[in-house]
Amino acid sequence: MIITNKTNEKCVSWCKRISPLFVFLLFIFDLSAQEAPNITTEVDTTFIKIGEQVQWKVTVDIDSTDFVIFPEGQTFSPLETVEAFATDTTRKKDRLTLQKIYALTQFDSGAYKLPAQRIDINGVGFMTDSSMINVATVPVDTLNQKMYDIKPLINVDKSNYALWKYLLIGLLVLLIFGGLLYWFVFRKKPLTEEEKVALLPPYDRALLELKRLENSRYLIQDEYKEYYSELTTIVRSYLEEDAHVTAMESTTGQLIEKLELLKDAGELNLEDDTIKQFQQILQTADLVKFAKNKPSTSVAEHDRKLVEQIVEKTHEALPEPTEEELLEQAEYQEELERKAKKKKIKIAVISTVALILIGITIAGVKFGFGYLKDTVLGHPTKELLEGEWVRSSYGFPPIQLESPQVLVRQEIKLPPEAKATIEDVQAFEYRSPIALFNMGTTSITLAQKETEPEFDKTIEKILSNFEDQGAKNIITKQEEFSTISGVKGVKVFGSGNFPMPGSEELLEGEYTVLLFGGKGFQQYVILTWLKDDTYAQEIVDRILASVEVKTEA
Incomplete structure (x- = not known):
């Protein structure tokens, strides 16, 4: 086939006209090849009881190159997110199916709207459908079920586990220390060979040391100085211990002179020849040690035998x-x-x-x-601080707090004039029998349900009660107080001189009063403790941090 230049020019011109259209068609085809993402949601139930969980499942079908962001945090309000499970992924060719489940709950009854959730795919937001979730209360059968009165408070014996633990640890330490003391101090240790030799009588020890000298390698190694030094030391030590002659610090002449004096006095029955032989051995030893004289091996061995005989004769000569x-x-x-x-x-x-x-x-x-x-x-308050704490609710409307001891209900008799304004008073208290540490709670229900509490009168009444009990020099400060849940109240605090229980003695103390209330009710917490008692201060701080109250009667 022959293509001319003219034909070639026509082809190029046609290609120029068709290329933009071709590219546009390819782009449309590529877009149609990527399917749009598909999102479906479902809940396992639309009716739960208080505290039960409903599972909300979302399924996203996308291309393998797409990027998806699921909801995070508490985005299901008013329902509460309990747990967001891990995403389950399934691949089919170039498509991915992502499935994620959320566990939701609610602790108040009612009908709640599960709001639409936003799913981000490649930066584009897609909203899911919303649902209605009904939360029902747990039915309580008060007709067929027998009701019982509230059980009274009982005293429970305090556990001695911590005491026994410390006693066992202390006993273990004492046993270890006693064992070490016995092993290193009182134990009768086995004697070493040197100690056994040292305990022998002087005569037996001298013979044993001479026998060892005979078997030594001094003469083989030409160590004559060491040989004669040990030889004279053995015989001098023996004479000093057994014959009571100061031989170790004496010269050869002095030692021989002392032996002759003992012989003349009749205290040592030695022959003259024995003394002369001993003198010759000592003189030979002096020559070897100081003049570097070197006798023959046979002479050295003979001198050792003579010393052994001298020791034996001296032992026999002693009375x-x-x-x-x-x-x-x-x-x-x-x-x-x-x-x-x-x-x-x-x-x-x-x-x-x-x-x-x-x-x-x-x-x-x-x-x-x-x-x-x-x-x-x-220390009384230290024992309270480190004991087993109790968290409980007291009175109605309830005051919930944590305390080192359970508060005991107090019998309150309202005077006739107070019954017109107060419907009920519930008071609970704990008093330390030793330290000036007292705590109490009081819940007051007013007769008029719309009446607002008068905190100023309550504070005045509390301070008046302090004075009636003997307190003096009371200093008062006031500030706002909030519980952890955000309930607002009034905090009155200060110091003063308070009487000790069962005594008229006044001690410096501190106090704190928390006051809460609403329409038709009032609540307050009272704490008193000794000033500069760090343990009591820690107790108070812990109690104040734990206080919770209901805002409605």
Whole structure:
């Protein structure tokens, strides 16, 4: 096939005209190939009881390249989101199906609209359908079910678990310390070989050491100085211990002179030849040690044998000890044993005191010495603070708070003149029998349901009651107070001198009064405690942080 230039020009011209149209058609085709996202929702039920859950499920069918954002947080109000489950993803070719389930609930009865939710797909918002959810109360059968009176408060024995725990820990520490003390101080330790030799009588010990010297390697290694030094030390030590001659610090001449004096005095029956042999051995040892003389091996071995004979002859020459000497030796040994026992006891006492002081110092630095003293000696409000706390509601309208002890209901008799304005008074109180720590709650129902409470008169009455009980120098401050849930009230606080229970003695104390109320009712909380009592202050702060009240009677 032959294509001319003219034909080629026509083709190029046609292509120029058709290219824009072709591209536009391809774009339309590409858009039609991407299907629009499909969103469906459903709920498993439209009727629940208070506190039950309804599951709202949303399903999104999209292209695999699309980006989806599901609702987050409390977007289902007035229904409350309990849990948002993980997204379930299913792929089919180039399409994705995303499914997400939300668990919703409501704690008040009524009909609630589940609002439409926004699903973002590639930045474009799609709104779901809304639904109606009916929440019903739980029916209570008050006709067929027998009703019972409210049970009275009973005293429950406090658990001693914490006490036993600390006792066991203390016992374990004492056992470990006692074991260490026994092992390192009082235990009769096995004697080492050197200690066993040291306990032998001087004569037996000298013979044993001479036998060891015979088996030593001094002569083989040409260590004559060491050989003769040990040889003379053995014989000098023996003479000093058994013959009571100051031999260790004496020169050769002095030692021989002392032996001759003992022989002349009849206290040591040695022959002259034995003394001369001993003198020759000492002189040889001096030459070896100081003049670096080196005798033959046979001479050195012979000198050792002569020393052994000298020791034996000296032992035989010593007179037998008298009964008094033996008794003195026995008493001396007993005295040594007593001293050793006293030393062990002293070490044990010092170790125990040191351990206690170290423990007290560490605990004092970590917790404070005041806290440590209160822990050991006890402190009434500290025990309240660290005891088992109780959260309960008191009176009607209810006052809910957390306290270290359960408040006890108080019998209130209204005077005749008050019955015209007050319908009912419910009071609860706890008084510490030791410390000046008291707390109480009072709920008052007014006879006129539309009457607003008069806080100023109530405050004046409370302060007047303080004075009637003996309190003096009362200082008052006032500010607004809010509970955690946002209920507004009035806080009256200050200090004064309060009487101790059962005594006329006045002590510096502090007080706080919280007042709440609405149409037809009034509530207040009263707290008093000793000034500068840090434990009581912690109790008060914890109670105030826990107070909750109803705003309607």
